[in-house]
């Protein structure tokens with residue numbers, strides 16, 4: 001396994017040097033780095049701190065081959081030593097709403113706040129809640145890519161897959177919503193230089 005960086009990249013360096021990489025060095029992920037990347041992604045903010053984002057971490061060539069099929073044959077799914085599928089699970093959040101309240105609040109407050117959270121979503125159906133949870137998971141998906149790059153890894157965000165097939169392969173319930181699939185490892189190609197709109201094109205200053 002490749003040694004970890006002597007120092008993490010700055011946020012600016014990580015954002016500047018991240019680019020989609022679709023060919024990876026065939027060596028396993030450093031497991032400590034992998035956990036640290038997931039921990040950093042878990043620090044992404046969520047509304048009311050509901051934390052609906054979940055990570056399915058796959059480091060299994062056979063399962064990756066099946067995921068590649070579900071991703072219309074995209075080769076990066078088996079080239080990478082690991083694939084992280086990021087999804088939101090609002091039903092899990094509501095089933096265990098107490099977990100989202102800071103333990104320092106005390107038992108009564110935890111109960112009241114957890115009930116309040118359930119009430120907030122009682123008017124919505126499973127699909128609406130799922131969609132709302134997805135907006136939160138998308139933020140963590142962004143953090144995940146930057147955290148990975150910060151520790152010297154490369155990724156490619158992917159939505160080009162059949163969600164029903166991925167759900168089945170990972171044994172996930174029908175209500176979960178996918179933010180994306182993220183092959184991760186060390187780059188074996190440079191990827192493309194950034195091609196982006198200018199700030200003037202996309203920003204309006206008031």
Ligand SMILES: Cc1cc2nc3c(=O)[nH]c(=O)nc-3n(C[C@H](O)[C@H](O)[C@H](O)COP(=O)(O)O)c2cc1C
Nearest residue numbers: 018019020074156157158159160161180191192194
């Ligand atoms: C939500 C999302 C879904 C994407 N899906 C795919 C995909 O299925 N396959 C793929 O090769 N690239 C995919 N991409 C990568 C984009 O093509 C890439 O991010 C974009 O061209 C900008 O290039 P860069 O990431 O190198 O800056 C996806 C990117 C995002 C953000």
